[in-house]
Amino acid sequence: xxxxxxxxxxxxxxxxxxxxxxxxxxxxxxxxxxxxxxxxxxxxxxxxxxxxxxxxxxxxxxxxxxxxxxxxxxxxxxxxxxxxxxxxxxxxxxxxxxxxxxxxxxxxxxxxxxxxxxxxxxxxxxxxxxxxxxxxxxxxxxxxxxxxxxxxxxxxxxxxxxxxxxxxxxxxxxxxxxxxxxxxxxxxxxxxxxxxxxxxxxxxxxxxxxxxxxxxxxxxxxxxxxxxxxxxxxxxxxxxxxxxxxxxxxxxxxxxxxxxxxxxxxxxxxxxxxxxxxxxxxxxxxxxxxxxxxxxxxxxxxxxxxxxxxxxx
Amino acid sequence: xxxxxxxxxxxxxxxxxxxxxxxxxxxxxxxxxxxxxxxxxxxxxxxxxxxxxxxxxxxxxxxxxxxxxxxxxxxxxxxxxxxxxxxxxxxxxxxxxxxxxxxxxxxxxxxxxxxxxxxxxxxxxxxxxxxxxxxxxxxxxxxxxxxxxxxxxxxxxxxxxxxxxxxxxxxxxxxxxxxxxxxxxxxxxxxxxxxxxxxxxxxxxxxxxxxxxxxxxxxxxxxxxxxxxxxxxxxxxxxxxxxxxxxxxxxxxxxxxxxxxxxxxxxxxxxxxxxxxxxxxxxxxxxxx
Numbered sequence: 070x071x072x073x074x075x076x077x078x079x080x081x082x083x084x085x086x087x088x089x090x091x092x093x094x095x096x097x098x099x100x101x102x103x104x105x106x107x108x109x110x111x112x113x114x115x116x117x118x119x120x121x122x123x124x125x126x127x128x129x130x131x132x133x134x135x136x137x138x139x140x141x142x143x144x145x146x147x148x149x150x151x152x153x154x155x156x157x158x159x160x161x162x163x164x165x166x167x168x169x170x171x172x173x174x175x176x177x178x179x180x181x182x183x184x185x186x187x188x189x190x191x192x193x194x195x196x197x198x199x200x201x202x203x204x205x206x207x208x209x210x211x212x213x214x215x216x217x218x219x220x221x222x223x224x225x226x227x228x229x230x231x232x233x234x235x236x237x238x239x240x241x242x243x244x245x246x247x248x249x250x251x252x253x254x255x256x257x258x259x260x261x262x263x264x265x266x267x268x269x270x271x272x273x274x275x276x277x278x279x280x281x282x283x284x285x286x287x288x289x290x291x292x293x294x295x296x297x298x299x300x301x302x303x304x305x306x307x308x309x310x311x312x313x314x315x316x317x318x319x320x321x322x323x324x325x326x327x328x329x330x331x332x333x334x335x336x337x338x339x340x341x342x343x344x345x346x347x348x349x350x351x352x353x354x355x356x357x358x359x360x361x362x363x364x365x366x367x368x369x370x371x372x373x374x375x376x377x378x379x380x381x382x
Numbered sequence: 383x384x385x386x387x388x389x390x391x392x393x394x395x396x397x398x399x400x401x402x403x404x405x406x407x408x409x410x411x412x413x414x415x416x417x418x419x420x421x422x423x424x425x426x427x428x429x430x431x432x433x434x435x436x437x438x439x440x441x442x443x444x445x446x447x448x449x450x451x452x453x454x455x456x457x458x459x460x461x462x463x464x465x466x467x468x469x470x471x472x473x474x475x476x477x478x479x480x481x482x483x484x485x486x487x488x489x490x491x492x493x494x495x496x497x498x499x500x501x502x503x504x505x506x507x508x509x510x511x512x513x514x515x516x517x518x519x520x521x522x523x524x525x526x527x528x529x530x531x532x533x534x535x536x537x538x539x540x541x542x543x544x545x546x547x548x549x550x551x552x553x554x555x556x557x558x559x560x561x562x563x564x565x566x567x568x569x570x571x572x573x574x575x576x577x578x579x580x581x582x583x584x585x586x587x588x589x590x591x592x593x594x595x596x597x598x599x600x601x602x603x604x605x606x607x608x609x610x611x612x613x614x615x616x617x618x619x620x621x622x623x624x625x626x627x628x629x630x631x632x633x634x635x636x637x638x639x640x641x642x643x644x645x646x647x648x649x650x651x652x653x654x655x656x657x658x659x660x661x662x663x664x665x666x667x668x669x670x671x
Contacts, residue, residue: 122474124419124481170655175473176417177659180605181652183419187602188648194641227630307598311481351489358482362475363467 072377073142093224097296098336100224103231104293105132105332107238109316110325111285111316116314117323119278122175125182127309128189129159129283131176131300133290135193138208139201149211152234156284156289156315163283176340193302207301210289210294231292238285242333243325245281254278255323262268286313306353315354330369389631395520396603397627398527402582403597403604404611404619405531406575411613413551413571414469416476420483421579421651422601424460426594427487428453428576429583430495431504433592442505450577457576461569492594502587523585530581531620534574545656547571563627600645603630612661621663626650 073312088096112126136158137151145153166185170178192198194205202208212223219226245251256264294300312335320331338357339350357366365372403421410418418424428449435445450612468475506522538544549557550567558564582604583597590596608625611618616650626647635644 116474120474122477124477169652172659173655176477177655179473179477180417180609181655184602184605184648184651185599188644190641191644196639196641271408276613311485314478316483317640322474349489349493351485352493355485355489358478358485359464362471362482366475 077223077343083231088133088225088228091105093222096224096228098340100228100231100296102292102329102336103228103235104289104296105313105316106329107235107292108286108289108313108332108375109270109320110239110242110328111196111289112281112313113317113320113323113325113328113339114242114246115223115252115278115282115284116256117317117321117327119171119254119275121275121278122179122184123282123310124179124307124314125184125186125189125310126282126286126313127311128182128185129286130293130304130309130313131189131193131305132162132283132291133159133287133293134305135202135290135302136287137209137294138210141207141210142203143201148210149230151295152288156288159287159290160280160284163287164276164280165277166283170279171272171275182310183307186307190302193305202302205302207304210298210300212298213295227296231296234288234292238288239325239328242285246325250274296363300324312354315358317368317369318358321368322366324368324370324374326373327368327370330373334369335364385635386632389629389635390518392520393628393631394624395516395523395605395627396586396631397624398524399582399586400603400607400621400627401620401623402527402530402578402585403600404607404623405534405616406582407604407608407612407614408577408611408619409571409575409578411608412559412616413547416480417605417608417613418478418575419480419601420487422573422597422604423484423487423491424453424456424576425579425583425600426597427491427591428580429454429502429587432580432584433495433500433587436503442503442641446505449580449584452575453580454577457573458569461572462577465572468563471567482656488551488594495594497594500592501540502584504588519588522552526581526585527620527623531616534578534616543570554619570592601645602644602647602651605645606654608661609651609654610661612663615663616663618661622661 087099091099105357108126108130113124114122115121115123133155136155137148139146140146140151142152173181193202195202195261196204212227213230214223214226221229246254253264253269255269256269257271257274261271316331316335317327318331319334320329321327334357335354338353342350342353361368367374385472403425406421406425410416411422412541432449435448436442440448455470460483464479465476468479482658504519504522506518528597546562547556547567547570549560550562550564551571554564557567582600584662587596590600603626604623607622608619609622610625611622612621613619630643630646633646638646
């Protein structure tokens with residue numbers, strides 16, 4: 070077995086043992102880490118691998134969360150069925166948003182998605198949609214219990230449910246990115262003209278990347294809504310989108326494990342910093358972003374790669 | 383008809399503020415081809431400085447000009463310290479740095495001044511002018527925008543420094559050859575942009591009240607304004623600012639309701655970028671492949 074496989078197995082074992090040794094509240098926090106990891110992986114496919122900057126991924130997260138909440142609240146759908154539904158809706162929404170985004174490069178795409186992120190809470194509050202979205206109040210949903218009499222409490226069950234979905238999503242992303250499609254995405258990021266000349270359909274791949282990325286984020290949104298048991302417009306403001314950006318920059322751009330490092334960072338650093346002041350986490354995020362851009366542009370994942378490469382005989 | 387006229391005039395007033403901030407965005411865009419996402423938060427932060435100065439007993443206009451000066455210095459320092467190292471970095475790195483600045487200013491302000499909403503005084507008298515259509519603060523805001531615009535125009539048109547800045551923005555290599563310190567011109571551009579932004583902040587604060595998140599919406603409209611006018615054209619940005627202000631007010635009052643106002647900005651931004659990316663007055667960008 071290679072070192073990589075051993076490391077992977079150890080991480081998996083630890084991930085499976087953790088919910089039995091920590092409190093329910095910490096299990097809930099770890100569930101959120103997994104949720105963020107899926108969302109960050111989605112953003113990373115778009116921004117890290119394909120080079121399209123999105124400052125509005127919170128909007129797709131919100132869309133996924135609302136899909137799940139509305140399906141459970143209005144249609145009495147089982148919670149597990151809402152996750153693929155949210156993913157599907159976001160895939161279509163992302164693909165459609167990706168079509169006009171094709172004409173926008175770099176900065177302009179960042180601008181357009183920033184506008185989307187800022188406008189999202191207002192759209193969710195819109196009174197014509199209030200019948201479904203619950204307006205400012207949002208929607209409260211119930212936490213699912215473990216099925217088939219499995220001896221786990223609700224928090225633990227949700228953790229394992231999220232973990233399973235995360236593993237599937239990570240496996241799919243790994244498969245997608247190491248093959249032909251992943252190479253094409255990277256080629257478009259690095260030299261879109263050369264990529265075009267080599268026969269890569271830029272428009273198709275770019276809008277597909279947008280769709281897939283939104284799907285990941287939407288799935289994360291649905292899982293997040295189930296874990297938090299509540300959705301409301303103001304929890305999906307522009308700062309959520311910015312947090313995702315923080316996560317991929319810190320975790321490592323264009324890296325799959327980077328999504329997990331970033332998720333750990335955005336979940337736990339604010340908890341620690343909160344004790345200084347309510348405003349402190351954001352200041353720390355900001356300082357970390359600048360420091361990483363200057364000193365560690367490949368993020369934590371890059372640093373880990375560097376360390377393991379050095380230790381190889 | 384009366385109501386419409388009132389909305390149009392009020393729109394012109396807020397439009398003046400959007401125009402100022404759009405002008406600040408254009409300043410930086412012209413010099414560096416970057417869109418400063420932190421411009422709004424920078425303006426908000428300097429408005430808080432003005433608030434502290436006024437609360438410390440300084441007369442309004444003294445505080446106003448001192449704040450503009452502080453904002454200028456702050457802008458120069460930010461360019462020198464934070465932006466310079468990423469000058470040649472990929473777009474993503476620059477965007478990340480801008481967003482980081484946005485976060486830092488937002489949270490530091492919240493840290494120092496708390497998140498409670500504060501009143502900000504207006505320098506203009508209470509009574510409305512032009513009958514009941516326009517409050518004097520709104521008229522004053524329009525006036526201040528026009529004065530800023532005139533001063534900028536005079537600066538760029540008639541002073542050697544203004545000429546040097548324009549040269550540095552247009553052709554950095556040749557400017558360097560004739561002895562212009564291009565790096566400092568960029569820093570000056572940042573300083574000017576921050577100063578203009580602080581004016582916008584002080585003009586908008588009496589309307590939206592002072593709080594750390596007050597510029598979020600304003601920044602979005604300023605983006606829309608800059609894009610409508612063509613992001614490399616200062617006149618266009620001002621025209622765009624007034625246009626967006628009026629559109630926002632009239633649509634908000636009569637068509638879609640106040641709760642969807644921000645989406646107007648979203649639609650304008652995406653619409654302009656798709657249909658006419660160079661805006662109404664901007665130069666069409668041609669890239670050689």
